[in-house]
Amino acid sequence: MIRKILNDKKKAPWLFIAPFLLLFTVFKVGPILYSIFLSFYKMKGLNGGEFVGLNNYVDLFHDSNFIKAVVNNTKYMIGTMITLIPLPLIFAVLLDSKHCKGKTIYKAILFIPSLTSLVIAAAVFKILLYEGETGIVNSLLGLIGIPAQKWLISPGLAIPAVLLIATWRWTGINMIYFTTGLTGISKEMYEAAAIDGANMLQRFYHITLPLLKPVIIFVATLNLIGGYQLFTEVYMLWNAGASPDNGALTLAVYLYKTAFSYFKLGYASTIGLVMGLIILILTLVQLKFTGFFKDEV
Amino acid sequence: MKKNINLKKISLIVFFSFVCFLFIIPFYWMVVSSFKPSGEIFTSQLNLFPKEPILANYINLFKTPFVKWYLNSLIFAGGYVFLGLFLCSLAAFAFSKYDFKYKNIIFIVIVAAQMLPIHIQIIPLFIMLNKTSLVNTYTGLVLPMIANPMGLFFARQYMIGIEDDILNAARVDGASEWQIFYKIALPISRPMLAALAILFSIEAWNNLLWPLIVMRTEKMFTLTVGLSSLIGQYRPQYGLLMAGSFLAVLPIVLFFLKMQEHFISGLTAGSIKG
Structure with a gap:
């Protein structure tokens, strides 16, 4: 058969x-x-529950923790847009220069963090971000005259702390995306522009940026999707995600706690669905806004 | 002019050496801390080297189920890669080289579903696994993950490029459709399979949330869950955590240094539009 x-x-x-x-x-x-x-039920454990209609959704929008989580995710996402696009882009462009020696080594060193589990990255940074003056990050800041910060204690520094990990962890892989994009741009184009008297910044602005646009959109989309899924770093940096004053409470952490600490499975499902909806809508808006769909035709 | 170029070269070297120095610090600190007693890791002194390097962290690490965690991660990654690649490439072959009814609609639905985060499925999956007694089993860990739309998408992108003539020639020679897939399409797709295998294994090796939910007893933890449990407890054991982290990162880094090109092509497979 x-x-x-x-x-x-x-x-x-x-x-x-x-x-x-x-x-x-x-x-x-x-x-x-x-x-x-x-999401329409108030669950009692794993078996059955009570139909509550749209109550979970109504509760969600009055839930200060949920709102805090959305704000935190958004802050983090915007933060990654500010650090994780320009920085890797600059590195990639500089590495692309013919004057740059030792590219392979630099690339490998910058890329290896991207292979490291976020669990491990966060564990190490938990030590690096030690709030004493002898913490590594504080010591480095001390060298340029910035006083020691209470990284994992002060609620306002929670998201910046996570962003620091993100920068270490993702710069390398984003840089490789941009490097791959740059190899598609012919060197002759730069030479022709140079002959026409365009300086380095002009060449970057008029040739590199427009041609790298698809890669920039791709990286921005990754940042956006990743920004709203943030979980591991927060879970690790603060005991199972219990950040001070919920300064780093994220949607995924809130969902995890609601489901597996409080066993409110119906409500947790609602959080997951709204989270999915936020990601879906923002991704589509962003792709439309950047003209991604037009390129396809 | 010559001077100018040398200046450029030197400033680039200085710049990247500094950046690389910053990026190496976490690794350096991981290794150094793994040889320090727990009390010395957070101190009022900055010790760039351990005062007296000790092996206690490594010895104590092997008193935890660390080896079992390592093994579980290998099983997770291995099962995910092997079954995932098979499923994805088999389906991708159908989507790229055959015409059938509803083909495009089915494909679009699958790829669109990838945009929804796993967080939507997690609670239903947990309930389903509970009701089928698959919680805390390898099957429960691997099976729900292997129909990976992204894997299907990349496999299809690659397989579209296979020449129809080769496949038709085999048909004329009397090969069955299965043989055409298994004996012709799969071997041709080896670079794509290698890239996807790397992508999948890193994903499985590094994932925390999913194994955290499925694996409930210490013996069944994966590396990520096990390592996170070392600081989740009442008495955080940073020394052990650093030793374990070092041993967990090491194989991936060595593997990367050996097969750098494959890694990079695997991880960038998504950014290049086919």
């Missing part, structure tokens, strides 16, 4: 996609629908 299908060019593709489609339906589509269903 199966042998017969495998010889049939019309039926074989269905058999080929069947395993993927089956698991995709059971573990992706099913849970998403189930999640919508759960």
